[in-house]
Amino acid sequence: IIYLLIRFFVQKKEMFQTxxxxxxxxxxxxxxxxxxxxxxxxxxxxAQRLKQDEKTIAxxxxxxxxxxxxxxxxxxxxxxxxxxxxxxxxxxxFSNFDWLTEKYRLEKIKTIGDAYMVAGGLSxxxxxxxxxxxxxxxxxxxxxxxxxxxxxxxxxxxxxIATGPVVAGVIGTKRFIYDLWGDTVNLASRITSGxxxxxxxxxxxxxxxxxxRFLFEQPQILLLKGKGKVT
Numbered sequence: 613i614i615y616l617l618i619r620f621f622v623q624k625k626e627m628f629q630t631x632x633x634x635x636x637x638x639x640x641x642x643x644x645x646x647x648x649x650x651x652x653x654x655x656x657x658x659a660q661r662l663k664q665d666e667k668t669i670a671x672x673x674x675x676x677x678x679x680x681x682x683x684x685x686x687x688x689x690x691x692x693x694x695x696x697x698x699x700x701x702x703x704x705x706f707s708n709f710d711w712l713t714e715k716y717r718l719e720k721i722k723t724i725g726d727a728y729m730v731a732g733g734l735s736x737x738x739x740x741x742x743x744x745x746x747x748x749x750x751x752x753x754x755x756x757x758x759x760x761x762x763x764x765x766x767x768x769x770x771x772x773i774a775t776g777p778v779v780a781g782v783i784g785t786k787r788f789i790y791d792l793w794g795d796t797v798n799l800a801s802r803i804t805s806g807x808x809x810x811x812x813x814x815x816x817x818x819x820x821x822x823x824x825r826f827l828f829e830q831p832q833i834l835l836l837k838g839k840g841k842v843t
Contacts, residue, residue: 657735658782658790670781676733677745677775677818678797680804681709681752684768686726701761702726708755716744721792727804728752731792734780742821745773749812772804774815802836816843 661669683705690698709728713720717738721729730748732741749771756762756769776796782788799815807813819828834842 668781670779672777672779673734674777675775676731676778676780676792676796677742677773678729678731678778678792678800679745679749679771679773680727680729680800681749681769681771682727682804683756683762684770684809686767689767690726705755705759705762708759709752712748712751712755716748718744718748722789729792731778733775742775742818743825746812746814746818746822746826749773753810753812768809770804770807770809771812772800772802772807772814773812773818774800774803775817775821776815799836799839799842802839803834803842806834806836 658669686702693701706723706728709730710720713730716732718730718732718741719734721731723729730745732738732745738744752771753769756767774796776794776799778792778794778796780790780792782790803813803815814822814828816831819831822828831843836842
């Protein structure tokens with residue numbers, strides 16, 4: 613009887629350990645899924661801070677390079693396309709941009725309609741982020757020119773880059789977003805709007821950082837809303 617009881621409890625223990633191991637495995641799978649989802653929404657260093665239960669994330673960063681890449685006349689094209697086809701095309705284009713963001717170890721901030729926003733200098737992952745942004749801008753232009761659907765529709769892109777201080781942080785508690793604010797962001801957005809299709813425009817700070825490593829046209833003066841005359 614004692615032997616049978618011992619055997620029974622041993623079997624129960626083994627079953628319990630097996631069930632516990634399986635539950636731990638499933639829990640780890642779910643944790644990995646949550647981790648991947650969080651990293652798809654937030655930069656890694658920001659996700660880590662949130663996991664450490666940091667309630668408010670707001671950083672003043674003195675030197676960040678911000679780039680907007682905006683498809684020209686995509687709204688006009690979208691009006692003539694079925695919704696699914698339009699979304700598939702936009703997703704295909706932005707997926708290429710996402711790959712470039714990973715390649716250059718930069719941070720995608722968000723998409724705004726048919727515009728893509730990316731930044732460098734938000735973490736210490738790389739110090740040559742201004743050059744990385746410039747190289748990504750050239751690659752983006754190549755992606756658009758070589759994309760069969762976009763070239764067939766004669767669509768193009770204009771790109772604006774600015775470097776300077778920003779405020780970066782996470783807003784919201786549901787569907788939260790990591791975003792950037794400040795004059796540098798506004799400047800990058802406005803020189804994108806003022807760029808000729810197919811061109812990449814940069815502000816003076818970015819130009820000084822890149823001059824000698826990239827080819828530039830002669831400077832021009834833009835009259836920007838809220839900024840006045842800007843080189």
